Amino acid sequence: MEALVNEWLWQEKYWLPPGIRWQDIEMKEDEGHFPLPRDLIYTFPLAFAFIALRYVFERLIAVPLSRFLGVKDRIRIRAPSIPKLEAFYKQNSRQPSQSEVVSLGKQCGLSQRKIQAWFRHRRNQDRPSNTKKFSEASWRFVFYLSAFIGGLSSLINMPWFWDHRECWRGYPKQPVADAHYWYYILEMSFYLSLLLCVSVDVKRKDFKEQVIHHIATIFLIGFSYCANYVRVGTLVMLLHDSSDVVLEIGKMLHYAVWTKTCEVLFVVFALVFLVTRLVVFPGRVVHTTLVLSMEFFQPFFGYYFFNALLLVLQALHIFWAYTILRMVYKFVFKGIVEGDERSDEESEVDANEEDDKPEEEGGDWSREQSNGTINSKRASLANNCVLNNLTNRRNVNSRMPKAR
Known part of the structure; x- marks a missing residue:
């Protein structure tokens, strides 16, 4: 098997x-370490280590941090228990024709x-x-910030960081620090962990692109x-991490509804992304991989x-730049920053959805319950008005003798 792999x-x-x-x-040994394919085997156990570390981080650090920053989850109406509909939902489709x-x-x-x-x-x-997304x-x-600081x-101090021709001088016999x-190992392990968790993470509109x-x-x-x-690969990873840091902190503050800070970070992210990626x-x-490299080898x-x-x-x-420019257009000409254009597919609740109240004991929706709720609200509002009038009259009567 090894001979076959080496041959082909x-x-x-x-x-x-x-x-x-x-x-x-x-x-x-004294010349340095040359990258070998077997080194990448360590990325697989490290990917599972990242998944385990993420599980601990999200529950011990991220969730308390979300509460501290004021992240609030929407209270959603639960559908009543209907076994036939539940079976169809799980086995066939979430959106029936x-x-x-x-x-x-x-x-x-039931009616349609x-x-x-x-x-x-x-x-x-x-x-x-919102807590899960946060x-x-x-x-x-945390990872992108750590990777960017460590990579930078x-x-x-490396010569190829400033002169990209140094990426190819002496290639391919270049030792790796x-x-x-x-x-390299940690970046690849992290992206492997993201790929393994893509089915359980928040599904966004650009799921396929991700x-x-x-x-x-x-x-x-x-x-x-x-x-x-x-040498070129380290530059590619550093460029990507630079804008991803701003993107993720902006998302965090978006879920915490820090509107003003999000607007500033959105502008910073747009500039960093467009400059680094475009x-x-x-x-x-x-340019250095397509053109400059040909000065050193065929x-x-x-x-x-590559x-x-x-x-x-x-x-x-x-x-993604097109998506960001759409958001920039809305921000500049409409003065608003909408939610993440890559947000989860069904993150917004339909307006009609909140109008339908499920009945607790059956599969039908009762209008009488909603009418009773409205009547109770009207009664409480009327009582509040009466109490306010009585309170105002008492205050006026109490001030009359003093005025006299």
């Missing part, structure tokens, strides 16, 4: 420039309107709370490490594959 997967034409063999890039609504209505003896209202309430029960954002914020401190090795982004990022990190594109990334990183399979992954990321950047 680790062919030199895939991983090394023309004219270079595996023997040419072997290093002695018109013909399915008619069929379910005949089976349960009540069937549709039941499904709206049931979907609403499964929507993530916890996810705070976990990502390890790269700021321990700090950059751990930077999955593509995670897969492309994992392939990009893994391939760039095996092909020793570590200017620096294509103008410096993609193109090979790894050259094309650049293809970078272009996939750039296409996603353009998609």
Whole structure:
């Protein structure tokens, strides 16, 4: 099996420039560490360690922090227990078609309107709370902030951080420092953990784009490490972490309804994202991999594959930049900052949904209960008016003798 893998997967034409063999890039212990594919095996146990750490962090730190910052969850109406509808909801579809609504209505003896209202309430029960969304954002914020600080401190004194031609000088025989090795391993482990948890995390409108982004990022990190594109790879990860830090802290404060601070952070995030993803990334990183690298070696399979992954990321950047510019337009010309354009698919409650009140003991909705509630509110309002009038008269009578 190992011989088969070495024969087909680790062919030199895939991983090394023309004219270079595996023997040419072997290093002695005193020369440094050369990245090897087996190093990436550690990312799998670390990904599960990240998941466990996230579970502890969200419950011991994120949830208390959300309460401290004033994050409030919406009180949602629970749908009554109707076994046939519940079975259809879990086994077939969360949004039945018109013909399915008619069929379910005949089976349960309910009108179409009540069937549709039941499904709206049931979907609403499964929507993530603000506390859950805050916890996810705070976990990502802590990692991105730590990764950005660690990555910047390890790269700021490196020559390729300032001169991108240094990314290719001496390639592919370039030793990897321990700090950059751990930077790679931890980043790849984190994105693996995100991909493993994507089915239980808050599902957003750009769910498919997020999955593509995670897969492309994992392939990009893994391939760039095996092909020793570590110098360029560290720059790519640092650029992404810089804007993600601002994005996640902005989400946290959005769920805490810190409106003014969110508006400031939104402007900062838009500027950082547009500059790093639409200017620096294509103008410096993609340019150095496509153009400058050819000054040091001839193109090979790894050259094309690595650049293809970078272009996939750039296409996603353009998609998200369009979303951000829409929000900028609304903010500048309408003076409002709406919720996250990538928010969960059904984060907003329908206006009609709050009008339908489920009855506690049966599957029908009682209008008498809502009418009784309205009448009780009217009675209390009338009583308050009477009490206010009596209080005002007493105050006037009490002041009359003093005035005389």
